[in-house]
Amino acid sequence: MKIRPLLAVVLSFVVAGGGVLAVGGDIRPAAAQSGDEVELPYWASISVDRARMRKGPSMDVPVLWEYRRKDLPVKVIARHDLWRKVEDPDGAQGWMAARLLSRTRTAIVTGGIRPMREAPKPGSAVAYRAEPGVVGRITDCNDGWCRFDVKGRKGWIETAHIWGD
Numbered sequence: 426m427k428i429r430p431l432l433a434v435v436l437s438f439v440v441a442g443g444g445v446l447a448v449g450g451d452i453r454p455a456a457a458q459s460g461d462e463v464e465l466p467y468w469a470s471i472s473v474d475r476a477r478m479r480k481g482p483s484m485d486v487p488v489l490w491e492y493r494r495k496d497l498p499v500k501v502i503a504r505h506d507l508w509r510k511v512e513d514p515d516g517a518q519g520w521m522a523a524r525l526l527s528r529t530r531t532a533i534v535t536g537g538i539r540p541m542r543e544a545p546k547p548g549s550a551v552a553y554r555a556e557p558g559v560v561g562r563i564t565d566c567n568d569g570w571c572r573f574d575v576k577g578r579k580g581w582i583e584t585a586h587i588w589g590d
Contacts, residue, residue, distance in 0.1 A: 465504070468590035469511070471497045472527035478519035482508030489519045496560050498531045498589030514588045532571065532589030534559045534582070541580025545570035552580040563590060 471492055478490040482505040490513070502518070503510035509526060512518045514533050534555045542549040545568065553575070555561070561575035566584065573582040 463501075466500050466502045468528075468530065469499050469501050469509070469526040470529045470531040470589075471495055471499065471521075471525060472529070473525050476521055476525040478511065478513070478517065478521055480519060482506065482510070482520045486520075490517060494560065496529065496531045496562065498533055498560070499526070501526070530563045530590040531560055532563045532573065532582075532587035534561075534586060535588050536586060539582055539586040541573055541575075541578070541582050543580065545572075545581040549581070553578050555582065563587070566590075 471494065474493060474495050476492045477488045478492065479488055480486045492513075497513070499511040499513055499521075501509045501511055505520070507523050508520045509523050510518065510520050511526075514535075534557050536557060538557070539555050540551040541553040541555055543552045544550075555573070555575060559575055561573045563571040563573055565572040569584050570581045571584055571587065573580055573587070
């Protein structure tokens with residue numbers, strides 16, 4: 426049979442680093458594959474410096490918004506192939522290519538200037554103050570508080586003062 430020579434060519438191509446061998450036929454980007462396992466809605470963040478939100482799940486439909494803010498949190502509310510319908514912090518909804526999104530946990534400060542405290546307690550010392558619209562990465566969320574990191578400046582912020590995961 427001619428299968429063995431073809432298999433040898435495919436294996437040598439993959440071993441040489443020239444391609445990707447997909448078991449089971451799933452050759453979608455990692456961002457699209459991992460999103461399929463997550464229940465909707467879920468939080469994501471923009472993983473690139475420029476991302477376009479479109480009216481529908483296709484490159485052929487009009488652009489609604491262009492985002493120039495890496496790590497901006499979005500809520501994924503629907504899926505269609507390699508596209509995700511998202512909602513931004515202002516409530517605008519549209520479609521983005523899954524490759525533009527990440528599961529990195531981020532949030533944006535809402536309302537007024539918010540204290541970032543040294544400990545997750547209302548009376549704890551204020552380490553920093555964050556203005557509305559500041560985006561940071563979050564970790565360790567519990568009991569109404571999240572550890573909030575804004576370019577290396579870290580503190581605890583109340584979850585009622587942020588929008589995001």
